[in-house]
Every structure is written in C-alpha cells, then in structure tokens.
Amino acid sequence: MLFNIVTLALEESTTFAKLIKIVTNDKAIMRWLIFTLLLLTLTACRQQPPANTADLDISLTITPDNLVGEALAVVTVRNRAGQPVDNARVQLRGDMTHAGMVPVIVETSTSADGRYELDFNWTMGGDWFVDVTVTLPDDTFARQRFNFRIRS
Numbered sequence: 001m002l003f004n005i006v007t008l009a010l011e012e013s014t015t016f017a018k019l020i021k022i023v024t025n026d027k028a029i030m031r032w033l034i035f036t037l038l039l040l041t042l043t044a045c046r047q048q049p050p051a052n053t054a055d056l057d058i059s060l061t062i063t064p065d066n067l068v069g070e071a072l073a074v075v076t077v078r079n080r081a082g083q084p085v086d087n088a089r090v091q092l093r094g095d096m097t098h099a100g101m102v103p104v105i106v107e108t109s110t111s112a113d114g115r116y117e118l119d120f121n122w123t124m125g126g127d128w129f130v131d132v133t134v135t136l137p138d139d140t141f142a143r144q145r146f147n148f149r150i151r152s
C-alpha cells in the first residue's frame, strides 16, 4: 500500500516535472506567461483616479483662458435636478501636459447660488488641464477635467 503511494507520488512528480519541462521549453507558452505576468503587474501599478461618488453638474469658466498671468475661475455646481449646490468644497488643480511643472492648486468653500469664485494663475503658456473636484459635506465628490491652451 505504502509502496503503491510512493510509486504514485514518484510518477506524479515526474509527470509534473515533464509538464514544467514542456512549459519552459515551449517558447510560445513562455512568452504568453511573461506577457500575462507583465500585464497583471501593469494593471496593478497604474494609478486610476477614484470614480465619482456624487452625481453633479460642474461647469468651469476661467477669465482670461488664453493668457499667462492671474485669472478668475468660476465654478458652478448643480445637482441632477438642476438645483444649485452650496456648502461644497471646490478645488482646482491646474497641470500642464508636460512633466516637471508645479501644479496650481486653489480651493474655496465660499459660494452663492452654486457659484464658487477662485483666484487662479496661468503660470506658463502651453497646454493645460484643470481638474475640478467638488466635495460635498458627506464626503462624496465629483471630479471633472477641463482643457485649456494658453498662449506662450
């Protein structure tokens, strides 16, 4: 009985060893394995922005929206029913499409009739994206991205 089990185990392990040999010898299977591992690693590492937890209409107007220098940003926030939303925290984060810039971040919680005003600054000419994040008192939030081109 014990002898049988040992023989079986030996047979099993040789089968397993053969399988490993087949897998590692087959270039196509190895390539597929490496590709799958790589894909898993990439998927795990990529930083996905968190999904919106509040359903809001966000609009952004920045004046001027094409010249370097100080500007006034106006964010309006409405709920799905079209009613103005006050008492939210509104953050603007301006980034340029190229690396190595310090982002321009401004924030306010002051509003009237769902209208939030913020002092913004286009610190350089070129392509910008501005992320507006509106956080409600219950900590749910909505984020929307707006693109701008500033004359250089």
Ligand SMILES: [Cu+2]
Pocket (backbone or CB within 6 Å): 096, 098, 101, 124, 125, 126
């Ligand atoms: Cu820049």
